[in-house]
Amino acid sequence: MIYPEALEYLIKFFSEVPGISERAAERAVLYLSKADEEKRKLVINALREVESLRRCAECGLPTTDVLCEVCKDESRDRETVCVVEQPRDAAIIEKQVGYKGLYHVLGGVISPLEDIGPEELNVNSLVRRIKEKGIKTVIIALNPTVEGEATAKFLLNKLDGLGVNVYRIAYGLPYGATMDMADELTIKKAFEDRKLLCGGK
Ligand SMILES: [Zn+2]
Known part of the structure; x- marks a missing residue:
């Protein structure tokens, strides 16, 4: 293992996505680690929002609210x-x-x-x-x-x-x-x- 544990974890996670190879996952994660601070913060905040993802009460699209953007x-x-x-x-x-x-x-x-x-x-x-x-x-x-x-x-x-x-x-x-x-x-x-x-x- 040459990367910190967190990076290894992210690479492993994204390489489990169908259609994404381990190399592609590694490139994406390293790209993120090299991105400037502001960009990284935006990504981290977006990931945090994933935590509150649920299905729209009307249509079933993903949303962080009761209704999705389309239904609203x-x-x-x-x-x-x-x-x-x-x-x-x-x-x-x-x-x-x-x-x-x-x-x-x-x-x-x-x-x-x-x-x-x-x-x-x-x-x-x-x-x-x-x-x-x-x-x-x-x-x-x-x-x-x-x-x-x-x-x-x-x-x-x-x-x-x-x-x-x-x-x-x-x-x-x-x-x-x-x-x-x-x-x-x-x-x-x-x-x-x-x-x-x-x-x-
Ligand atoms: Zn909806």
């Missing part, structure tokens, strides 16, 4: 909700599509192999939001995998009859791919070409 933003379209598997998918849509509605994070997809059933997902809270918050449009933006398709079908059954228009985004990417593999244009196009599954008033 009164200028957004509050009648449209985009359903995603994980917060990361919402971040991709936000950045690449310019979407200005609200989100709903399911927290996963139905997967018998991983023993994830519908009751493990945030579906009831979605139904409650639709009924209580005047949601008129739901856009299902789940990955085009077997599990994503099964979950979309399940959602459609649940939402049919609630008086909302339900859309499923189209995909230009191969079946089985996930959203973070797609480029900006593909995701934008998938959003524009969304298909109406039920509703249509």
Whole structure:
């Protein structure tokens, strides 16, 4: 061990992140240790805030408050909700599509192999939001995998009859791919070409 224990710990921690090698983690941690004092302080303060992270009471996005930045933003379209598997998918849509509605994070997809059933997902809270918050449009933006398709079908059954228009985004990417593999244009196009599954008033 040539680094202080704290640095070794950070390198080990970040190298556990899928897709980040030990070398990349080491570079990032050493970069932080060389950064000027002000920058380091900002990073340390940000890390401290991570401690109070929780899920937004409405949509499930990470927040340090009761509601997340999206749900607090009164200028957004509050009648449209985009359903995603994980917060990361919402971040991709936000950045690449310019979407200005609200989100709903399911927290996963139905997967018998991983023993994830519908009751493990945030579906009831979605139904409650639709009924209580005047949601008129739901856009299902789940990955085009077997599990994503099964979950979309399940959602459609649940939402049919609630008086909302339900859309499923189209995909230009191969079946089985996930959203973070797609480029900006593909995701934008998938959003524009969304298909109406039920509703249509
Ligand atoms: Zn929220």
